Amino acid sequence: MLFPTLSFGLFFLIVFIVVWAASGSNEWRKILLLVASWAFYGAWDWRFVALLIGSALLNWGAAAAIWHQDEAARGRRKAIMILGVAGNLLVLGYFKYYGFFAEQLGDLLRIAGFARDLPLMQVVLPVGISFFTFQGMSYLADVRAGRLAPARLLDVTLLMSFFPHLVAGPIVRGSDLLPQFQETPRLTRDMASMGLLLIVWGLFKKAVVASELSTGLVDPVFFDPAAHSRLDLVAAAYGYAVQIYCDFSAYSDMAIGIAALLGYRFPLNFNQPYRATSLQDFWRRWHISLSSWLRDYLYIGALGGNRRGFARQCVNLLVTMLLGGMWHGAKWTFLIWGGLHGGVLMVERIWERVRPLWMPRLPKLLAIVITFHVVVVGWIFFRAESFDAAIAYLGGIGANNVASDVLTPLACALILFGMAIHFTPPQLGQRLALKLRVLPAPAFALLAGAVILIIDAMRFEGVAPFIYYQF
């Protein structure tokens, strides 16, 4: 069930009415939300609802076990947390990485002269597994560190299953959402107006910009780079940068909006990432819930951040970004993408240290342009089917003289639009919501209906799944 479909619209309408009607009891409200979330997830594959429940049980049990240890038994608390995290990683590893590592091991054995047929299985990847396992692990780390008290089974299960963020984030931490589950939420006009605005804006970015760029430009060019001109290759690389932003940020916007209409507050996940002046700045603006998760729990929590000297800090950065790349999937291209980001982040840190004081910083505009192009090169690896395909793509930009005309005026306009929205005033949506919240319901409804009608007239036939569903 995809957000920008009528099926989801009807599902949400029923959930909205039933859940608010049951708000006299917060417990019943949460139970209904849980059932709705399982129905939402079960629409992909009912078998994986059991996985979701099992994962919640694991984290609830491990957190309770950590909490019941004496304060003095630090070693035991840590050991339980490690076991819990290992359990989460085992689930993630089996579904997401088993095939990849078995294949690599097979190749290594072949090179070493031990030709073995390793048991390769076709493991179906449960949608959103990377998101809910990361949520579970951060919950355990927070309980172990005393930042969060362990929650009841119902709350932990709802935290991990709550349908707005379930399949593609944002990664909402227990410390952010569990306290909100304690009381029946209140729906204010502020939340509703901003929520509805985010839903409609997300719908536009996904159904119009991302879908049109994907089908009209990016997919054909990445499918066969050799058959396309240099101009098409460059345009498709820019197009993919806009597509992935409009696709992923659209999901986040809609998730935040849907949760808001149910009375819950989700974190900001994107903040005009292509106006970043450095890669460090980029990661403060792109997929913020993942980058802050990696920073807090992996880079600082597990690896020690900058506490063990500068050289170790650089290594930690690289390791964090490599693992961040692997989080996206078991492919060498993701690892290279993470390595590229980690490498450039390292270079930025080193440059900050060795830059002579007399040397001025880069002008802001130039810094934005350079950062954007580093990100675009990274996206080519991210989007390409293989390392060789990415290299061929980059080679084609330098050498291709094939004539082709995939690039259309509409694609150009959408790319420019996708870039232009990064340079609008940062609080534009909030300012608009402040104006909308004072409108009478019929006026707001007609306005929203008219905009949805325009979007529907522009949208590409059918809706492709969100890019981040595969992660």
Next chain:
Amino acid sequence: MSHHMLSPLDLDEPELEGSGLGWTFGTILIATLFLLFANAVSLRDWIDDLPPSPAQAQAAEIADQWVGITEAMGIAVPRDVMHAQWKRAEEARFHGSGAKEEAADGPAVSTI
């Protein structure tokens, strides 16, 4: 490790007093009704894509009739016009290459 959650839902001004539930419900309901009239074709397309069954066939027939009614009343015109314009924009090509093909079998396409 300090973590403070920022959310796009945080508006700069004080909250409006009173519950927003009725207002939100009214907004969603009226917007839905508006789309039911102005965008009947989407409802029909969605029903057409559902797994075939007697109920689906009956719903598809009703949806078809409903589309006919909205077309006869002229309510469907804005969507149709916008959709046609968008299709033209999709078909437009640089250098007129696409336009030549278009000219042979359809209305003129603006080129850049």
